[in-house]
Amino acid sequence: xxxxxxxxxxxxxxxxxxxxxxxxxxxxxxxxxxxxxxxxxxxxxxxxxxxxxxxxxxxxxxxxxxxxxxxxxxxxxxxxxxxxxxxxxxxxxxxxxxxxxxxxxxxxxxxxxxxxxxxxxxxxxxxxxxxxxxxxxxxxxxxxxxxxxxxxxxxxxxxxxxxxxxxxxxxxxxxxxxxxxxxxxxxxxxxxxxxxxxxxxxxxxxxxxxxxxxxxxxxxxxxxxxxxxxxxxxxxxxxxxxxxxxxxxxxxxxxxxxxxxxxxxxxxxxxxxxxxxxxxxxxxxxxxxxxxxxxxxxxxxxxxxxxxxxxxxxxxxxxxxxxxxxxxxxxxxxxxxxxxxxxxxxxxxxxxxxxxxxxxxxxxxxxxxxxxxxxxxxxxxxxxxx
Amino acid sequence: xxxxxxxxxxxxxxxxxxxxxxxxxxxxxxxxxxxxxxxxxxxxxxxxxxxxxxxxxxxxxxxxxxxxxxxxxxxxxxxxxxxxxxxxxxxxxxxxxxxxxxxxxxxxxxxxxxxxxxxxxxxxxxxxxxxxxxxxxxxxxxxxxxxxxxxxxxxxxxxxxxxxxxxxxxxxxxxxxxxxxxxxxxxxxxxxxxxxxxxxxxxxxxxxxxxxxxxxxxxxxxxxxxxxxxxxxxxxxxxxxxxxxxxxxxxxxxxxxxxxxxxxxxxxxxxxxxxxxxxxxxxxxxxxxxxxxxxxxxxxxxxxxxxxxxxxxxxxxxxxxxxxxx
Ligand code: SF4
Ligand code: SF4
Ligand code: SF4
Numbered sequence: 266x267x268x269x270x271x272x273x274x275x276x277x278x279x280x281x282x283x284x285x286x287x288x289x290x291x292x293x294x295x296x297x298x299x300x301x302x303x304x305x306x307x308x309x310x311x312x313x314x315x316x317x318x319x320x321x322x323x324x325x326x327x328x329x330x331x332x333x334x335x336x337x338x339x340x341x342x343x344x345x346x347x348x349x350x351x352x353x354x355x356x357x358x359x360x361x362x363x364x365x366x367x368x369x370x371x372x373x374x375x376x377x378x379x380x381x382x383x384x385x386x387x388x389x390x391x392x393x394x395x396x397x398x399x400x401x402x403x404x405x406x407x408x409x410x411x412x413x414x415x416x417x418x419x420x421x422x423x424x425x426x427x428x429x430x431x432x433x434x435x436x437x438x439x440x441x442x443x444x445x446x447x448x449x450x451x452x453x454x455x456x457x458x459x460x461x462x463x464x465x466x467x468x469x470x471x472x473x474x475x476x477x478x479x480x481x482x483x484x485x486x487x488x489x490x491x492x493x494x495x496x497x498x499x500x501x502x503x504x505x506x507x508x509x510x511x512x513x514x515x516x517x518x519x520x521x522x523x524x525x526x527x528x529x530x531x532x533x534x535x536x537x538x539x540x541x542x543x544x545x546x547x548x549x550x551x552x553x554x555x556x557x558x559x560x561x562x563x564x565x566x567x568x569x570x571x572x573x574x575x576x577x578x579x580x581x582x583x584x585x586x587x588x589x590x591x592x593x594x595x596x597x598x599x600x601x602x603x604x605x606x607x608x609x610x611x612x613x614x615x616x617x618x619x620x621x622x623x624x625x626x627x628x629x630x631x632x633x634x635x636x637x638x639x640x641x642x643x644x645x646x647x648x649x650x651x
Numbered sequence: 652x653x654x655x656x657x658x659x660x661x662x663x664x665x666x667x668x669x670x671x672x673x674x675x676x677x678x679x680x681x682x683x684x685x686x687x688x689x690x691x692x693x694x695x696x697x698x699x700x701x702x703x704x705x706x707x708x709x710x711x712x713x714x715x716x717x718x719x720x721x722x723x724x725x726x727x728x729x730x731x732x733x734x735x736x737x738x739x740x741x742x743x744x745x746x747x748x749x750x751x752x753x754x755x756x757x758x759x760x761x762x763x764x765x766x767x768x769x770x771x772x773x774x775x776x777x778x779x780x781x782x783x784x785x786x787x788x789x790x791x792x793x794x795x796x797x798x799x800x801x802x803x804x805x806x807x808x809x810x811x812x813x814x815x816x817x818x819x820x821x822x823x824x825x826x827x828x829x830x831x832x833x834x835x836x837x838x839x840x841x842x843x844x845x846x847x848x849x850x851x852x853x854x855x856x857x858x859x860x861x862x863x864x865x866x867x868x869x870x871x872x873x874x875x876x877x878x879x880x881x882x883x884x885x886x887x888x889x890x891x892x893x894x895x896x897x898x899x900x901x902x903x904x905x906x907x908x909x910x911x912x913x914x915x916x917x918x919x920x921x922x923x924x925x926x927x928x929x930x931x932x933x934x935x936x937x938x939x940x941x942x943x944x945x946x947x948x949x950x951x952x953x954x955x956x957x958x959x960x961x962x963x964x965x966x967x968x969x970x971x972x973x974x975x976x977x
Contacts, residue, residue, distance in 0.1 A: 303822060304822060305820075305821075305822060306818070306819055306820050306821045306822050306824060307819050307824070308819025308820045309820070311819075313819065314819070315733075315734070315735065315807060315813065315816045315817060316813070317808075318804040318807040318808050318817060319804065319808050377803075378801050378802050378803055379800075379801075379802020379803075379804065379817060379818075379824040379825075380797070380800050380801050380802035380823075380824065380825070381801065381802065383781070383798075383799065383800060383801045383802075384801050386781040386799055386801060387780050387781055387801065391782065392781040392782050392783075392799050393780075393781070393782075394779055394780050394781060394782045396777055396941045396944060396945075397777065397778055397779055397780040397805070398778070398940060398944060399778065399779075399780035399803060399805050400780040400781075401944065401948060403780060438965075439962055439965040439966040440962055440965075442961075442962075442965035443958055443961035443962035443964075443965045444958065444961075446961050446965075447954060447957055447958045447961055450957070451947075451948075451954060454947075455944075458940065458943055458944065458947075459805075461936070461939055461940040461943055462774050462777055462778050462809045462936045462937060462939075462940040463808065463809055463811075463936070464774070464811055464910075464931070464932075464936035464939075465811070465929070465930075465931065465932070465936075466811055474939075474943060477943070477947065602808075604808075604813060605813055605927070605929070
């Protein structure tokens with residue numbers, strides 16, 4: 266990445282702490298469960314069945330996990346496209362979160378693929394089936410992970426003292442930055458399109474041709490929410506000053522996107538006459554409102570510009586958006602999915618532990634890397650509490 | 652590069668609206684439903700003729716080399732309750748009230764066969780990212796190739812009839828679904844769909860879909876009390892039996908329009924939704940999904956234009972000369 270930047274530096278500090286040890290333990294538990302899965306089959310550790318063949322390993326780890334990893338994308342969109350250079354200090358930390366989120370979402374796909382040894386078929390003729398939404402998702406996510414590692418490589422090259430390589434790379438970086446915005450736009454929307462072929466098995470609250478736009482917009486807004494959330498955490502966790510000015514301005518952009526999203530979602534529901542489903546007395550309607558509240562609440566909380574300077578409001582809004590985004594994906598793929606009578610799914614404990622382990626691995630990797638590589642902006646000694 | 656709050660919000664909103672529009676498909680390059688292949692093969696299942704003997708279930712297992720599945724204490728009989736990773740074909744029963752009379756909706760019972768319908772425009776084929784599900788361009792048989800399959804189970808979740816099933820209890824799983832016995836060779840015990848070959852009453856009949864459709868139309872027009880000949884095995888076999896029509900057929904032929912039609916047809920005296928067959932529109936889900944994909948990504952034209960714009964924007968903001976300040 267380049268231009269306008271403040272100096273970024275490795276954070277240093279201890280790598281072995283109670284927090285990192287706990288995270289490592291959780292990751293280890295997940296690894297053991299996955300070993301069992303690879304020896305005995307998917308059913309040995311999960312509750313997925315032929316009625317709900319996609320469980321949380323797909324819907325959380327891949328669908329929600331990759332959306333939560335959209336911080337880098339959402340910030341890049343703003344920095345480079347809207348020409349907002351002042352956000353630069355947020356770029357590397359956000360990109361790192363995305364790098365981990367996506368790499369792990371990509372890797373965790375393998376755990377869920379029954380015949381994972383054939384995965385490469387997706388990218389190869391004669392197997393590649395371009396009409397499949399899954400094909401588009403798989404190709405774009407894979408490419409994007411590669412693009413992110415390239416975007417991120419200056420941090421490594423700096424660490425390894427390869428200025429020459431870094432210089433060469435930076436001449437071409439604009440291309441990767443462009444791809445780094447295009448690819449997530451494509452696959453985040455396609456994650457929604459995956460549902461189209463399910464047809465009438467999906468409740469009308471979530472079955473619409475607007476699905477790509479709905480999934481894309483929520484991926485972007487949750488990208489900002491995650492950046493706000495991460496800033497709050499790293500401000501308290503690493504005892505760094507809170508980048509309030511930037512976050513305030515960021516929340517403004519997020520708010521704008523949210524308003525557009527809610528208008529679009531409501532118009533679509535009205536257009537298709539689907540509101541009736543939202544006022545039924547059932548789980549789907551309830552979950553629909555939980556989802557919607559996740560998006561409405563931040564719009565209310567952050568409506569007044571003054572509130573965008575209040576860390577508590579910002580944090581609640583971010584969490585609320587994360588919940589809403591998660592619910593949208595759970596609703597579309599599980600709760601709003603009716604596959605006929607007699608089917609039931611709730612994740613098993615080992616299944617949940619794998620998901621938790623993946624999240625733990627993500628946080629652990631983040632901590633290790635910010636302490637080791639120049640990622641967070643340098644803090645002037647006067648300003649810091651450390 | 653100063654911006655006021657107002658410009659800023661406007662920018663965000665405009666950006667949001669642009670993305671929304673970008674991800675909203677133009678209706679232009681609609682991909683219509685696929686049409687019936689020239690030599691489509693299929694089955695006709697007649698619920699009123701089915702006596703629930705499950706000979707077809709046993710023959711299907713034998714023909715496909717699938718293991719028995721137990722649901723009783725003693726583990727003596729193959730008693731599959733549903734399609735599964737071990738079962739491609741089941742007969743299920745509908746029962747209402749005291750369940751005394753066959754083929755009656757109230758206080759009656761009826762049978763229904765569940766197996767792949769070999770859709771004219773199959774969701775499973777459209778969903779599969781690696782062409783493991785394929786529809787034969789001539790016979791229309793929807794087949795599965797485990798050597799291609801990655802086990803993503805998109806076909807399992809996408810099929811509106813719940814047909815493809817996955818093996819959850821093995822490290823080397825595959826998808827299991829009826830392939831209309833297209834693996835049979837001359838000299839095998841079964842010469843065409845085993846379920847049809849063993850059916851004693853002609854409730855399951857094999858043949859070209861157009862002829863099956865004619866036969867279905869003939870049957871649903873029969874009145875109770877009429878005496879009629881029914882063919883067994885495959886259309887044109889000449890192996891017939893004569894019997895009195897006992898039930899009042901409903902005029903509906905299931906599969907004549909559902910998602911653009913299916914090559915396996917079903918007729919009955921009890922409404923299809925009671926027998927567990929879903930109500931489906933005529934426009935195939937596959938065609939809707941592919942229309943969307945083609946509008947967004949056809950020839951990659953749209954993504955290419957967007958990428959061009961993005962690259963220009965990125966180039967404007969990140970000049971290589973100030974790379975040292977990274
Ligand atoms: S019934 Fe299901 S599995 Fe069979 S062809 Fe249709 S979509 Fe595919
Ligand atoms: S499970 Fe196999 S056959 Fe089914 S969609 Fe995935 S790759 Fe295709
Ligand atoms: S055609 Fe063959 S595989 Fe299909 S249900 Fe009949 S016997 Fe089973």
